[in-house]
Amino acid sequence: MTLDNIELPLNDRELPSRVRDFIYEANTRVAAFMEARPKPLVGFFPSCFETVYRALLEISNRRLTAGNSFCEWGSGFGVTASMASMLGFDSYGIEIDPELCEVSRELASQFNLSVNFTTGSFIPKGSDRLIDRAYANCQGDMMIVPHTDHSYEDIGMDVRDFDLIFAYPWPKDARLTSALFDKFASSDALLLTYNGLESLRLQRKRA
Ligand SMILES: C[S@@+](CC[C@H](N)C(=O)[O-])C[C@H]1O[C@@H](n2cnc3c(N)ncnc32)[C@H](O)[C@@H]1O
Structure with missing residues (x-):
């Protein structure tokens, strides 16, 4: 691996009201979506959006990225991709499940956010x-x-082309996620992962 860890202390300042409203709406929709399915969608589980927003904000404030493009790998409800757009990133989400992609588009459009969601696999060819x-x-x-x-x-x-990639891998998929990033991302790109229980990891691909 050629990935270096970057410390990412998060502050607990109050979030802007637009972000709070967005997270509230996202959590409400995710809960309704999950409740409506007696058999939950295999693989989908939401991260803690507030924690992830604070991480994106810190990355943005400290200007840690080399450029402005962001991708959420396995974007689920598309909440992180939408929050990245709120912070000024050119934002993309790749999600294998078409229904999740659809609800992501609806949520982003309700808040007038420009995010490019696509249904498909984030795993690059050659993997x-x-x-x-x-x-x-x-x-x-x-x-x-x-x-x-x-x-x-x-x-x-x-x-x-992505300067920052976010993923919430299940624990058994975490190594593969890092290995894919290590093999295919550009030098200097950042990988932010949510690892459950409000824990995050930020890594940079060494030049
Ligand atoms: C643990 S959920 C995380 C969802 C979202 N990123 C979040 O933080 O709330 C993982 C997501 O990855 C999606 N997924 C799994 N394999 C994928 C693949 N090869 N390409 C795209 N999405 C995939 C699943 O459908 C699921 O929505």
Whole structure:
């Protein structure tokens, strides 16, 4: 791995009212969405949006990114991609589940946020060996859908074009997520991961 950890202390200052309203609405919609499904969607679980917003704010205030483009890998309800847009990033979300992509678009549009959501896989082409190894290591028990498609072509971007990537991997998928970033992201790009229980990790790909 060529990833360096970056310390990211978060403050607990009051959030702007627009952000608070957005997070409130997002949490309400996520709860209703999950409650309406007797059988929950495999793989989807929301991160703590407030914690993630504070991390994005810190990254933005400290000007830690080399540029302005952001992607949420496995964007779920698209909340982090939307919050990145609120902070001025050119924001993209890639989500394998079409219904989640649709509700992400609805939520972003209610708040007039410009976010490019695409239905498909965030796993870049050329990942077969990494996927096979991860799959073997966990005896096939992984939550990331191990599949590649045309997502990046569809949005006219390459993984190397993103300055900041966010993901909330299930614990058993965390190594694969970092390995994919390490192999495909550009030097200097940042990977922010939410790891459950309000814990975050920020890593930079070494030049
Ligand atoms: C733990 S949820 C996190 C959702 C969201 N990022 C958040 O923080 O609230 C992981 C998401 O990744 C999606 N996912 C899994 N494999 C994927 C793949 N190969 N490409 C795109 N999305 C994927 C799942 O459908 C799920 O919505």
